[in-house]
Amino acid sequence: MRDRVLSGLAWTAVVACALALGSVLGDTLLGGWSRLSLCFLVEPVSDAGREGGVGPVVVSTLAILGVCLAAAVPLGVGTGAFLAEQRGAWARPVRLSLEVLAGVPSIVFGLFGNAFFCKALGLGFSILSGGLTLACMVVPILVKSTEEGLRAVPESYRLGAAALGVGQADYLGRVAFRVAAPSIGVGLVLGVGRALAETAALIFTSGYVDRWPESLMDSGRALSIHVYDLASNVPGGEPSAHASASVLIVAVLAINAVVSLFGRWARP
Numbered sequence: 001m002r003d004r005v006l007s008g009l010a011w012t013a014v015v016a017c018a019l020a021l022g023s024v025l026g027d028t029l030l031g032g033w034s035r036l037s038l039c040f041l042v043e044p045v046s047d048a049g050r051e052g053g054v055g056p057v058v059v060s061t062l063a064i065l066g067v068c069l070a071a072a073v074p075l076g077v078g079t080g081a082f083l084a085e086q087r088g089a090w091a092r093p094v095r096l097s098l099e100v101l102a103g104v105p106s107i108v109f110g111l112f113g114n115a116f117f118c119k120a121l122g123l124g125f126s127i128l129s130g131g132l133t134l135a136c137m138v139v140p141i142l143v144k145s146t147e148e149g150l151r152a153v154p155e156s157y158r159l160g161a162a163a164l165g166v167g168q169a170d171y172l173g174r175v176a177f178r179v180a181a182p183s184i185g186v187g188l189v190l191g192v193g194r195a196l197a198e199t200a201a202l203i204f205t206s207g208y209v210d211r212w213p214e215s216l217m218d219s220g221r222a223l224s225i226h227v228y229d230l231a232s233n234v235p236g237g238e239p240s241a242h243a244s245a246s247v248l249i250v251a252v253l254a255i256n257a258v259v260s261l262f263g264r265w266a267r268p
Contacts, residue, residue, distance in 0.1 A: 060220025067131025080146025130206025145187025
């Protein structure tokens with residue numbers, strides 16, 4: 001009886017999560033179905049977003065995400081691997097600092113990015129400033145997932161590699177990282193999801209400009225900011241807001257699928 005009750009509660013939780021996701025997708029798609037088309041994805045914004053498409057916004061979003069991942073992945077994965085291999089007393093305060101950093105509100109990251117990247121480094125309101133600010137938010141997630149994934153690798157793998165004379169670098173690259181790939185993929189998905197959905201941090205760093213970006217030093221409007229602006233500041237912009245939100249959700253689902261496939265392929 002206890003097993004049946006627990007199984008029922010588990011299935012109830014699964015169904016509730018599925019219904020929650022389905023309701024969000026359904027409401028978003030129904031609200032923006034009239035605006036969704038291929039032209040909507042490639043045309044520029046017009047009439048404050050009521051007409052036209054989201055072409056420049058999508059390009060800016062992808063550019064910001066690219067800068068974020070280019071800065072966060074090497075730093076996060078490298079730091080996670082280093083912490084997983086170290087047992088020194090100094091590693092504990094580093095982990096505590098990363099955990100605190102992961103809980104900092106996004107608006108604080110936005111103010112920091114505005115003060116440091118935009119003003120101190122002279123990058124201004126730009127795609128580069130927005131991407132680097134998001135990288136600061138994603139790094140703690142990648143560090144934690146990488147460290148936990150590498151710590152979960154069986155010790156017998158390390159001993160076997162040492163018995164064969166395999167160096168630490170080769171062990172990490174050819175054995176440990178492949179075994180920990182699913183965990184690293186989960187951290188990457190969580191980081192990308194947070195980066196794509198971020199609004200507060202990008203308002204202070206990448207800006208509002210909705211024209212086609214010509215370089216990383218141009219200001220660019222992310223999809224999350226575009227949805228926020230249409231829903232709160234543009235009368236009659238609700239259909240475009242729902243359509244833009246649908247594009248954002250589909251992008252997150254596509255990235256999740258790609259990372260999942262990569263994790264399966266990398267697993268030995």
